[in-house]
Amino acid sequence: MVQEVQVPAQPEIIYPDSDGKPMADNTKQYRWIVTIQGGIDALFKDDANVFTAGDLLWYPVEGNNTICTAPDVMVVFGRPKGDRGSYKQWLEDNLAPQVVFEILSPSNTIKEMAKKQEFYNQYQVEEYYLYDPEKVDLCGWVRRENQLEVIEEIIGWVSPRLGVKFEISEGDLQIYRPDGERFSSYVELMRKKEQEQQRADQAEALLEEERRRREVLEARLREMGIDPQQL
Numbered sequence: 001m002v003q004e005v006q007v008p009a010q011p012e013i014i015y016p017d018s019d020g021k022p023m024a025d026n027t028k029q030y031r032w033i034v035t036i037q038g039g040i041d042a043l044f045k046d047d048a049n050v051f052t053a054g055d056l057l058w059y060p061v062e063g064n065n066t067i068c069t070a071p072d073v074m075v076v077f078g079r080p081k082g083d084r085g086s087y088k089q090w091l092e093d094n095l096a097p098q099v100v101f102e103i104l105s106p107s108n109t110i111k112e113m114a115k116k117q118e119f120y121n122q123y124q125v126e127e128y129y130l131y132d133p134e135k136v137d138l139c140g141w142v143r144r145e146n147q148l149e150v151i152e153e154i155i156g157w158v159s160p161r162l163g164v165k166f167e168i169s170e171g172d173l174q175i176y177r178p179d180g181e182r183f184s185s186y187v188e189l190m191r192k193k194e195q196e197q198q199r200a201d202q203a204e205a206l207l208e209e210e211r212r213r214r215e216v217l218e219a220r221l222r223e224m225g226i227d228p229q230q231l
Helices: 027-043 110-122 186-223
Strands: 050-054 073-077 099-103 127-132 137-144 147-150 165-169 172-176
Touching: 027 050, 027 073, 027 099, 027 172, 099 110, 110 127, 110 137, 110 147, 137 165
Parallel strands: 099 127
Antiparallel strands: 050 073, 073 099, 127 137, 137 147, 165 172
């Protein structure tokens, strides 16, 4: 008699959607995370297969929920937009984020950031940018020959994947789109929108004033027996 051996069921592996850490330690770090993520999202708004996220846990290896990190901003070319609780790479055509950003805060340690760089190098990130808003210091690495190598001249550097250019001016980092527009905070965007609306309103008011003057002139000409259409 053959006895069937019962294989114990393997416990389901849970991949948490949160690491219990705050998204940012201060307002400046948060503002930069939102500005960069939003700027990239807007840049590729018409491309359905560019996914961007801020502070989203990335699990690169199926079956191991201890291997993970949450880039401040990550960009994945080749994956559809949409909401996710975490980025499980094996469910995403095994595509790793090609571009990641980290914004330093006072609580970040050298050891912590070294581990992050090692993680990004091991799991095939193509471009890694690290910005310290307190020191206004930008560093970057790009993958060459399967290794992240430091970008020697980061000022004026154009991201191969994003097409954006990095500058330091007016005492802060400036990121420019390929069309020359600068990444802006939400407040800056609202102020720009308000200014554009004010200019539009002023132009409309000038046109309305010109229309009234023309009507008055035409009325006077008709009183004089002159047809304005014949002029």
